[in-house]
Amino acid sequence: MFDLELEKVSKWISDGGFASVAVQLPEGLKIRAPEISQYITEHTDASVLIIGRPCYGACDLFDHRGWTDALVHYGHSKIPSMGDDDTVLYIEARSDVKIDDGVRDILKDLPNNVGVLATIQYIDLIPEMCKVLEDIGKRPHVGMGDRRICYLGQVLGCNCTSAENIADKVDCFLYIGEGDFHPLAAAFGAGKPVIVLNPITNELRDMSEARDRLIRRRFAAIQTASGARSFLVMVCSKAGQCRMDLARGAERIIAESGRECITAVMEEVTPDSLASYGVDAYVCTACPRIATDDSARYGKPMLTVPELEIALGRKEWVGYPFDQIRG
Template sequence: MDIDGPLEKILPDLPGRVGLLASVQYIHLLPRAKEILEKAGKTAVIGKGDGRLCYPGQVLGCDCSAAVAAEDETDGFLFIGEGDFHPLAAAFGLKKKMTVLNPVTGEARSVEDQKDRILRRRFAAIESARSAQAFMVIVCGKVGQNRRSEADRIAGLLRDAGKDVVMLATDEISPQALLPYRVDAFVSTACPRVAMDDQARYPKPMLTVTEAEIVLGLRDWSDYRFDTIC
């Protein structure tokens, strides 16, 4: 797959220090992208993420540690891949511009509009949950998403704030599975995309752990962070 032409075309729009990211099927393109950028006089950085990532520069939907590792050395990021799922995960964890280069079509674009739209929806969910009294904290039993200690922590913070809290352990998080429970808001400790992608399907606010901290006043909205699974 040849990215030379598409990448050279957008070189003027990229900052001087570029962090390189990719979904796993396009990881092999990162060395060539680094070569093109450095030949053009730019600095290219491929960050090494945590132990759940197989390759430097790799991004998962719930793990943008490779991007965070390169954040201080970069002025912006270039993600090589298709769709919005992975680059948005990295963009929410960072405060820097994210450009996406689709290696199949050669199209390059920004994810800022999509990011802003999702942030507005998340702000609405957080504001709606501020008046909630009864919360359900959800623990997912799936491998890689079971964060019982984090669920216990956020449940304790909610109780300290005078909230009523129940906890649910389940392998399935869906509107149908949660329908029988009478609470005012949910806090999911599973993959953050459950809350961020599917909020419209739930009749009550579905929050991530970091969003619950904002509701409790423990984190400011200006310090909004993507809830990554560690």
């Protein structure tokens, strides 16, 4: 179960004197929107507006001004480099799951030096996991990322600096969480094996195959885009994903290679939003995972800027160049 901290939310709204509040939820928590809305309505004088659009992270923070007095953003931690806002409350929805005693047996074959990572929902399990690893004779390591990262050991889909900063000290990383999205970032960026522990099912799996499969797809996209004569460079209007300087750099790379280029700013990158542009390939400066994970949806090759440099002969392929949004 994920803690919605409804008492804290209601107190913050009442203490702030907010007459209206927007609630932003990731897809996995939208099923609990009625519960959240009803609780706030019953325990405060504020009206509630649920934000219905997709939400992928704190980089996707809804601009509530003009809509409501305040915003409650669920499911993600704040991004320190984006600054503070007294009208925004982050509720991280941490899990109450505990490390099962049986996990010792399935971790005994890990190498000696283990970096420990987690998504925000399971960040509280890192100290407990470090104790478990020490008990079975391993040496745990936990790193701090750059200013885009809020907690020790935290990994985002676009930023694995918590892993990157201790990669030279570890033989592998143990990621506590579910799914592939976050651990793939560490598998791409840290250059060491990443093992995923699902704390709910006690399932342990290696990300190497998923990483290698995705890298093969990226190599194919780069090869295809190398013959493109025209490119669309995409800039995201979301504050946490806007990298205009990177887009200008991509424009220069394309121009210097003798190719054509147009640049467009977008709120959401979807197949429909790209369909009208008559170009041969796309360059994404928004969330890099749009290119790496979702490119099969678009019909034309989509590259990150480091991949663009390889496609146009500016750099050699020496290891996979994971594009991170750094803080």
